[in-house]
Structure formats: C-alpha cells, structure tokens
Amino acid sequence: MIQAPKGTYDVLPADQPARRLLETHAQRILGAAGYSRIETPAFEATELFARGVGEATDIVQKEMYSFDDGGGRSLTLRPEGTAPVCRAYIEHGMHKLPAPVKLWYLSSFFRAENPQRGRYRQFWQVGAEVIGAAGPEADAELIVLLLELLEEMGVSGTRLRLASLGQPETRGAYRAELSEYLRAHADELAPEVRSRIELNPMRAFDSNDPGTRAVMAGAPKLIERLAPEDAEHFAGVRALLDAAGVRYEIDPTLVRGLDYYTRTLFEFTSDALGAQSGVGGGGRYDRLIEQLGGQATPGIGWAAGVERILLAAPVMPAAAELVDLLVTVAERDSRPARAVAFEIAREARRAGLAAQLELTGRSLKSALKHADRLKARYVAIVNDADTAQLRDMTGGQQHELAGGAVVAAILRGSRL
Known part of the structure; x- marks a missing residue:
C-alpha cells in the first residue's frame, strides 16, 4: 500500500468544517479591518528566501525544499509567507496604492523539519501583513486581530510574549557582544549551540539543553540595549495593548528563526499544546x-x-x-426514468436546491434508507419518462406528478 510521505497528511471531509470556520473567521475579522486576500505561488526563486529570510537561518540552511526547474534556475517550495508577499508587493507596483497596503493569506507551506504533533513538512498558515505603516498602531492592530481570531476559534490558555529587536545596527553590535559571551562559556553549551556561535548566536535562547539554558540566564539582553527611538516605539506598542486590555509578558529571550525582523517581535502560545506551544506570531520587517x-x-x-x-x-x-x-428511480433498468432523474437533479441544483442523484443502483428500499441517513427533505422517485412520486420525508406524504413539476413543487413548499 502506498502511503503519504512522512510529515504530510490528508485533509479529509470530516476535517473541512473546522477549517472552513477558521477561514470564515479570518475573512470576517481581517476583512473588516481593511485587509485583502492575496495568494502567492507555491514555489518561488530560491534567492528570494536566501536574501529575505537569511542565509544563516535554519530555514534556509536545513529546511527548504529546493530544486532545479530544468532550465538551470533554483526554485524553492515556499517555507513562509512574508517574503513572497513582499515580492508580490514590489513586482506588482503596490507601492503606488494608498498606504498602508493590508494583505492576508491562507496557504500551504513546506519545511523539511522533524515532524511533530501539529508540525508537518507540508502545513497551512493564515497570515496578515501591513506594508507602509511605521507607527506602533500597526503593530498593536495586528496583535489584537490575531488575538481575536484565536479567541473566535476557542483557543484556550493563550499567552502573548512580546519583545523588541531594535534596528539591524543595534542588533549587530549586540550579536558581537553575545558571541563573545558565548565563546567565554563554550564548554557549557550544547554542541549545536557552539557550532553556530558565529553564524546565529541569538538562537541559543531557543535551546532546551539544561547547560545552555543556565548560561543564557546570565547572557546580555538585547531589549536592554535598544536605541532611544526603538525603545519609544516599543513603549508605544505596549501602551496601546494596555489600553486595549491585552495581557502580555515581556520576554527578552524571544527570538524567531527569520533574519528580517526589526523592532517589535511577538508570539502567541497555548497551554493546550504542551511543550510545542507556539500558535502564531510575527513582528516588524522594516528593511525587507x-x-x-x-x-x-x-x-x-x-x-x-x-x-x-x-x-x-x-x-x-x-x-x-x-x-x-x-x-x-423506481426501476433501475429503465433508461428513460434514469434520464429524467438526471435532469430533475440538474434542474434542482440550478434552482438553488441541494440535490443528489442516486448513483449506485440501489433498490428503492435502500434508496429511501439512504435518504434517511442524508436527512433529505424530499425524495423524487421517477417512475418513467413522464411521472414521478415526490415524497415529503418529514411528514411522510407522497403523491404523483409530472417529472417536470418536481422542482416547482419543492420550491412552492407544497404539503403533500
């Protein structure tokens, strides 16, 4: 038996109602705030992610599905949504639109990472972007909208972690300071943390290794080294969240695996998910x-x-x-009756009714049982090319009428 590849999954019919509900809530919440939906291609030029996400990130180094398109061009299945949206913003001249440009998406993404509960190699994300707004109001609005979506879906035990990364210049000086600190404690760090001290030292805050965590407890914190204008922006975001009654915790160790972030950084977690508790998050990308x-x-x-x-x-x-x-049909072998039944079902759908045609050759008795399972309101039993029986499954009444009159009778709501 051929099975789906490891780290992928099938979205079955029983899964669809909850996913449709999420999409409906996202459309309503984000649409009401002025966000328009965008969809980008499933694959992009590999360079987009190398330049945008960062060549030193785990995503680019280890987790991307990249391939040659047969013409010497390297393409990559999109591992995240922001860089493609920004590429589309540039390519289609959206800078000419009134600012800010507000966009949202619901798309599939791909990462070659170790599958875990709720984390797959092909996965879906809902996302929102505001391009062209520098003030803290945009930060606070997006945070509040994500919180509203999580609340509408009934996500329990949510926590909001908040931090600021400042500008790249500040972060560059901090990375040098942090690297020096890590080199001084290299013997106490996990091997994978030691291996990327020069490449990406801030990811040391993500380590679950006890020795590394003990070292990081005394590490310098970027949030304590923000430039005055970045500190003011962060204070503005917090003031707006406070005014909105949004609870949060400032987490100076918060990092995310993407290089494009600047200033505000945030993440929502849920106690319902256990150790892998992240539900969603994001931040500013003023240089991307x-x-x-x-x-x-x-x-x-x-x-x-x-x-x-x-x-x-x-x-x-x-x-x-x-x-x-x-x-x-009353008689399965009657070709004229089957043709009329086909046309009745087609006419009913064109009239806006939810109509199903019996396709498996069930006997009349079995077809009526199937109608009960479907909780169908009516059953049309086609006798021949001219007549049909229309049965009201709620009241049990049934009478004969012309095949062409079945749909009109249902639309009139006749009591049979």
Missing part, C-alpha cells in the same frame, strides 16, 4: 522590502499555524450538510 529590491518601506505581519490552532481549539461537531432532494 528594500533588501528585495524595492523602495525603503516599513512592514509588519504575523502567521499562525492552521493545524496548531485547530489542535488548541475545542473539537467542533461537524454540521450536517443540508440535502433538499434525493432523486432515484
């Missing part, structure tokens, strides 16, 4: 558009894992699909 060849333009966004949200949300009972009409 410029790095990708556009004009200097501030931006901020977030992404939340669809599978993570659904794991942290209560199980939602699947709503029964409404079936107005099941069409069957």
